[in-house]
Amino acid sequence: AQSVTQPDIHITVSEGASLELRCNYSYGATPYLFWYVQSPGQGLQLLLKYFSGDTLVQGIKGFEAEFKRSQSSFNLRKPSVHWSDAAEYFCAVGAITGGFKTIFGAGTRLFVKA
Amino acid sequence: GAVVSQHPSWVICKSGTSVKIECRSLDFQATTMFWYRQFPKQSLMLMATSNEGSKATYEQGVEKDKFLINHASLTLSTLTVTSAHPEDSSFYICSARDLGLTGSAGEKLFFGSGTQLSVL
Numbered sequence: 001a002q003s004v005t006q007p008d009i010h011i012t013v014s015e016g017a018s019l020e021l022r023c024n025y026s027y028g029a030t031p032y033l034f035w036y037v038q039s040p041g042q043g044l045q046l047l048l049k050y051f052s053g054d055t056l057v058q059g060i061k062g063f064e065a066e067f068k069r070s071q072s073s074f075n076l077r078k079p080s081v082h083w084s085d086a087a088e089y090f091c092a093v094g095a096i097t098g099g100f101k102t103i104f105g106a107g108t109r110l111f112v113k114a
Numbered sequence: 115g116a117v118v119s120q121h122p123s124w125v126i127c128k129s130g131t132s133v134k135i136e137c138r139s140l141d142f143q144a145t146t147m148f149w150y151r152q153f154p155k156q157s158l159m160l161m162a163t164s165n166e167g168s169k170a171t172y173e174q175g176v177e178k179d180k181f182l183i184n185h186a187s188l189t190l191s192t193l194t195v196t197s198a199h200p201e202d203s204s205f206y207i208c209s210a211r212d213l214g215l216t217g218s219a220g221e222k223l224f225f226g227s228g229t230q231l232s233v234l
Binding site: 032034036038044051101107 | 157207
């Protein structure tokens with residue numbers, strides 16, 4: 001069965017420091033991969049997505065993610081975190097199962113300290 | 115952790131019929147639930163925000179008469195696709211916010227497993 005694991009429930013980084021949020025998935029075929037961010041009081045916003053091609057994907061707000069098939073991972077990175085990046089981040093896998101569905105990870109809460 | 119149950123997970127219906135999708139928070143109370151739809155190879159699109167005891171807030175471009183949302187209790191929100199047509203075929207997913215969590219944790223979202231709707 002398909003699944004998505006975000007091992008870190010929450011992460012705290014200092015402003016200006018680099019960030020990596022982990023995401024591992026289980027899926028039999030090539031997955032469609034997404035990272036979403038949810039800021040307080042707002043709905044989900046798509047940061048980036050991977051469908052095929054270059055395994056290093058650039059997204060909005062300076063985020064990038066790298067698809068590593070051998071590790072079944074799609075980790076999200078940002079070289080320098082800003083206080084406004086504090087939010088909940090969700091990794092998701094799109095699966096073709098007679099239709100199209102999305103499976104979400106449990107999310108990682110990012111705290112940014114000054 | 116908190117669980118959101120969404121039912122059914124997959125439904126096939128004839129054009130012109132109505133389909134009801136349920137979203138339940140199993141072990142927490144959710145004053146707010148969100149309904150999203152997704153087309154293949156696209157990201158989620160927020161359809162509406164469902165608030166317990168009040169009318170749902172629909173996003174621009176979403177037909178409120180076609181996508182009826184009811185949030186009659188703190189643990190249940192329903193989305194009814196009325197007079198479904200093939201273009202309504204999509205993946206629908208709900209998410210809920212745990213009322214019992216406070217501060218930044220109160221923004222935590224929990225997702226249902228989604229519903230694949232196919233309209234013939």
